[in-house]
Amino acid sequence: MSSETGETGKAGIIVAPEGANSMDKLAHSVLDDLLYNIVHDLLIKVHRDEKMARAATAAIKVEKLASDASESSTPDAKPDVRIETDAAIYEEGKVLLKGNPLKTTKEILCPRCHLPRLLHPTDGKGAKKQDQSIIYCKKHPYIEKPGYDIYGQTWVAPGPGRGKKKKDMEKKLDPDASPAPGEGGAKDRPPNVLSFPSATCSKCKRCILVTRLNNHMGSCIGNSGRNASRAAAQKISNGGSNGGSQNNDNTPPGSQKGTPLPASRAASPRKRDGDEFDEDGDDSDPNNPKKKKPKPNVLTKKVILKSKSQSQGQGPSNKKEKVKANSMLSMEQRVDDEDSKNSTVQVAPKKSTPKGTSPIKKLKINPSSKPPQPTSGPKKGSKRERDQESESSGTLSSPPQ
Amino acid sequence: MAARPATPASPKNSKVKAPQPGQPQYGCEHVQRLFNQDQATTNTSIQHYKMILRSIFDTTPLIPQTAKPMDSAAVTILTPTYLCLQCPSTLTEEDRAKHGHKKAHRFYVDSRSGGVYCQMCDDIVWDPTFEELRLRKIGTGTFSTNRKRKNEDELFAADPSKESPQYISTNTSIASCKANGLRGIYNAGATCYQNVVLQSFLHNPVLRNFYLSDGHQSSNCEIPHCLSCAMDDMFQDFYALENTNGYTAANILSGFWISDKKAFENLVTTKEQDAHEFFQFLAEELHERNGDGKKPETGSEHSCNCIIHQTFYGKLQSTTTCQHCGGVTNQVQSFLDLSLPLENLTQKRGKKNSGAAKGPAHMTLTECLDEEYIKSDKCEYRCHNCNSMQQARRQTAIKRLPNVLSIQLKRFEFKQGRNERAAKIDTPVHFPLQLNMLPYTNRARGGDVKDNYELARSCTYDLLSVVVHVGEIDTGHYVSYCRVGDQWFQFNDHKVELAQKSDVLGAKAYLLFYIIRSLT
Incomplete structure (x- = not known):
């Protein structure tokens, strides 16, 4: 359509320079149309997710009101009442939308736990303070913050002498990782700073720091020999109670x-x-x-x-x-x-x-x-x-x- | 082209989707009115919608992209058109309002997505009835609810008595909204090669569904140190607990150490190992725990109904044609993954580039696949007809595509000669988010499949996870990217971070996992 005459396509962003020949114009308008399509597809996807979530929220709310209004105690039964909100009507076990849920419904309820979803991350990029008075659904937006994971967690750098490797040294460079897992570290640390756990070796039942687990199992179970496993087996039978x-x-x-x-x-x-x-x-x-x-x-x-x-x-x-x-x-x-x-x-x-x-x-x-x-x-x-x-x-x- | 003639003579009345709790019955008030007029209107609306979806997804894009305004010549555009739900017109966005005004037709289908536009809302509406049809068309390609892929039926054979909501609610537990399977795995000392493979298993929907539906219950299994039980426990921990801390894969690790697989003896050391070898090890171990008990042999055909075979295994067919007598020999073998050599192509590129400017040599995944599964090579071969050694042409194609296609890019090659050390090929290989495998199947050899959109769609894969090796061959580190829904995550041992598509596509992949679209 636009390729016949115009210097650009539907998005109108990629414009051929003035005096460009017709092939140039065509190329520019094709590219511009493709850009439009990419944006269109993205928009459709986001629109779908958002509108369906809002429509479901409207439905959940009106269903909740309906089940509250009815005397019946069985949760599965469809209450025989008619309830109307700004966004939806509940009637004969059906939910009918009123108007566009994108306009009528502002929050999003979790379809599983029916609690409101937190819509912004609590930390990092795009963070907003959450309203402490509201109990939110436990599924939170993921956090995007350098040095932290998607839950806003970070890790205590492994202590000195614990098989320091390049990797460990890199972790130390993390801006906010507290360096010393020293005495009473667990209490001093903020709750989002985690330390490396220990795990029990399935063979000798000893508790091993996770970063050494592979090494330990290599010698305890692995091909360092029959003797190793024999010794471990004996240990289990002898001292099984030591936990x-x-x-x-x-x-x-x-x-x-x-x-x-x-x-x-x-x-x-x-x-x-x-x-x-x-x-x-x-x-x-x-x-x-x-x-x-x-x-x-x-x-x-x-x-x-x-x-x-x-x-x-x-x-x-x-x-x-x-x-x-x-x-x-x-x-x-x-x-x-x-x-x-x-x-x-x-x-x-x-x-x-x-x-x-x-x-x-x-x-x-x-x-x-x-x-x-x-x-x-x-x-x-x-x-x-x-x-x-x-x-x-x-x-x-x-x-x- | 269409799977079935969509004549209104179809005896069955079309039904609106039954009301679901927590969901509105209709997309908007206007769709509600449309579906509540009379049965005939409902029938034609749904049949028209199906027809439109077929023309969008099963034909050349030329048809839906050509708008035929009532008063002027047809025009084909790149940008979306709108197909009227109530008559056979296709309109541009500009003409849509005019058409609606004249004919009082209020619903149009977007030619790119198949979504329904309601003129009275002036918005796309996501009606549950229409949406179900659209998703089915995009997914399996058919509107019928019977699953298309046979494999999956065997895998999740439905017992009707177990499908009732009552049965489900009494026999399942609802996990917290926080439990989403996104956790890191602690590095137990040079075990990142295991972690990346475990993460790709954890975010593989087929394996996840198998384990979460008690496909292998660790409570019922009596094999000591069973790796499949360890997987079961791990899936439970990832998808049922609220814990966001990293996971300690102690049972996997000990199962791995205890495993007496002779073939993997050299794998069992405390040094960093090859992620691909671990993938093969884990796959074969899980096959033995869940499958027919036969050892999968490389180079032969092996069919098994176990979860691993249904997930990863496909079949290759190599065709050898004698150059002397023209006799053809076919050989079929099962494969767990496709290994694509990079060295030859890299060398070719090097020669080409050395003449011209020295740009960064890179290649694409499709080039590598072309090299292996489209081109043929010469070989010596003992022909039965000629009863002597003859020159032959050999060509390999995929006979049966797997549900999850795993591809290894052979970045680590043993260089013969000088000091015989393994070397890493660092050439970037561009790989797509969606991959059409049709050209590499032996069906593509048969005839003209170029315009068979249905067949092409059944061979379309979406990228699921990527394993990346960074650094040198001996001191390197593995990280992986996995997709959950539309969001990508980077897994670096215990750390999980959000990732952009550009991060994923810019990575120098070592292992790629693609999942067939019709399953998702």
Whole structure:
């Protein structure tokens, strides 16, 4: 139509320059028509969504009035009343529109919960303050704000020493992410700042920070061998009641089977002492050599007691506490490594990390527990034996050397 | 062209859609009057509307776009025309008022959308009766309520007793309005390659409907560490809980670690892996949990009614023609996804571009598909007729299209030679929001299908999700985009953000998931 004569199409935005030849004009008017079509299609779509939502709102409102007006208590029954609002008529179980719902109806009710929909996001682009006096439908417009997700949530950057990677560093750059998941972080944080949760390993039932879960499962379940799974299975049967406390550190598969009996015998008197202090179910596992090791003297025992009661007080389900403990672990371990250049730890620090949780934590809580260790002669001997079998035990025995 | 002759002699009376709670009965007062005149008016209105929809969606656009004003010559325009619901006139927007004034015809159908314009409202009206017909035409292409695609019938075989509203309300629970399936998944340490695939499964309507309708109930399954149960639990958590925090896919992860699939042994390490391999792993694992128990073999034909086969699997047919005797051999094989090599095309482009200015080399998805499923290649082949090795031409086409078409763009290639390392091809590949797969099917080979709009529509796919690999081959990261309704979202591990279409289309896709339009 317009292509015959005009310099532009129906939208009138793409105009051929003056003195353009007819092909130029044609091209401009075709392009302009196509632009018109794009806008037309978009408009039809938005119009449909909006008008149908408003029409449904008008219907919901008048139906509500009708069911309120009727005495019948059954919600499904169609009340035999005639109700009229500005936007619709309810009659014989039917809703008939009055006028154009785009004009008569201003709000939108959720077709499911019948509560008004919040029409603007509460934060970020296009945000408006919401009316606190109104209970809105829980489906809110999505938030578009840099550094935040569609629900306006952001995440605490992973703490130091927790396997820092490039990705983690990038997350730290998020403008409003609070950097320290430190003590009492959960309380200080605004509710929309989330921290990384922990999850239970389906095999060993330990609680692992989510960012380490894959690593953990790789060594616990994965192809790091039959021994790993065997050890984990035994752990489950032995200490099933411990419910994922971080103290349930498992021993590397090799040492669990391989730890010679003499070691456990030698440790047994004190071991039992220790057991009385920590009521965590897993500690009664006599095959767990690591449990014995850090308890050669009274001083250490006290420390253990302290750490146990601490963790118990906070309950095994307190994930945040566990997260914190883990972060200390990693930091402490590095210190540990530096101390002991000749230790066997360097063999595979990665593997030992998720396993060595509890002993290292004890070290952290009372660093002075290191010096007394050498005094316990018989203990040391058994420790040495274990060193050859497990790099994780090595971590612990190294400081005395 | 039309599926059925739309003669008014049809014995059945057309019915207005039954009133639904929470919905007005008619689009406006004027449509209400139209439908309440008498049965004959209702019949002709509905039949005319069907006819108009057919002419809009099933014929060449030339017909509905040509307006025939009463007093002047016919004119074809690009912009929308209006087809009178009450007589066979097609009008431009300008002539619409005149026509209405003269003939007292008040309803017109917009030639681009099929929406009904009411002259008395001076607005498009969305009448439930008309709208149902329009959506059905756009979707399955037929007005009948019987579903067209056989697959879906098997999948969601309806037990009539279970269709009653009473049964549904007593046996289902209504999820909160907040539970919408939009949650991130925490990275459990180099698991973003899993997260992107899981997100694309979570926002796949076919899989979602299967799991949310108790297709695989984790409470009834006794297989330990069953991945399908883990999927079931995940779907429940995403679509039934109000939680907006990220999801910890611990069960998927442990199921993955525990899985004793020998073929995937090398996949099981704590290093970042290939998302496509994980997609194949997950698909095959879910097939084994839900399907006929046979292992899907690559290179053979495998039909199964499991959810994975009904969602992703299609069939390819390769035709080999002996150049000596002209004998033809057909071979059919099932496919889970289409893998499109980029290297050859990239090299060709490189040669072409090296002569001219060095613009950024890019190509399109259709070019890649043309290369694989339209063009033929030469090969050596042992001909049965000639009983000797002969030169042959081989050509592959799609025999059966899947409901969800997954396409892998082979960005990671092992380069033979020098240091034999895998390299990433970073060439942008443009991909469309809607994809017509008809040219790549063997039906397109048969005859003239150019003007068969119905067939073309049944082969039309809409983009559903995109998996993107950013960065280098070893240190990279995966993110994905998924569409929910018309809105796109970006999933970056636990973070979900709104995305624009331009973000999606500008991404250097690695995996693409398209869903057949007739299902949506």
